[in-house]
Amino acid sequence: MLDTIQAINKTAAFNRWAGFEVTRAAAGEAELRMEWREEDMGQYAGFLHAGLIGAMLDTACGFAAATVAGRVLASHFSVNCLSPALGRAFIARGKVVKAGRKQVFTTAELYGQGDGGSLKLVATGSAILVPVEEPPPAK
Template identity: 65%
Template structure:
């Protein structure tokens, strides 16, 4: 997944403007035309009762990474629908979401994402997801 410095700066600025993203510790690693990669470190307050990353944060990572991938092509978007498939317990030191646009459009964008848990050099796929995003018209 390549990265475009201009798109990366724009997506990082969007990420930095969101209080929730800052609280989660989301970091935009890469952004290019139709792709984005987002990371989040593990910390106990994002876990559920058994010590795994909470499924709500799996969804947040997938939704956010997909939104950023779409934003690289069409600008502002809002989630219309998203789904998450939890494949295994999300246990790791860090989590990385790699999103891509499947089909862009004028009013909606279809995206997909793979979410990995990293433990040292070991990387395991823990969830996948898809989003349908609505393009938001910017008021003039």
């Protein structure tokens, strides 16, 4: 399962730019890691930009959902920023709360990782994802 989610991650241009690395995937769970880049990831005060916080939470939720429902698209997601996002890296952990035929409910947590490897919770999120059919082959 990890290989499948890692392969999906590599097809997304945004994920490649951001440096998202899928570090774990199991039934109903996924974990991402992203190294901090001061030159293009911060907001005006030097913390991780909320757009990237949302992207990591959304992606972790989507990959967790994909482990049980296949191809999915987000129909709703929300983000709660709990503290300034600081770290040398960031780790997002997503999990499925309930998977139905038409909707998959997920949650995620985002942690800032310090120099010593310690983790601090900086944001949480939730997403509702919708299973979609595979696209037809390109002609």
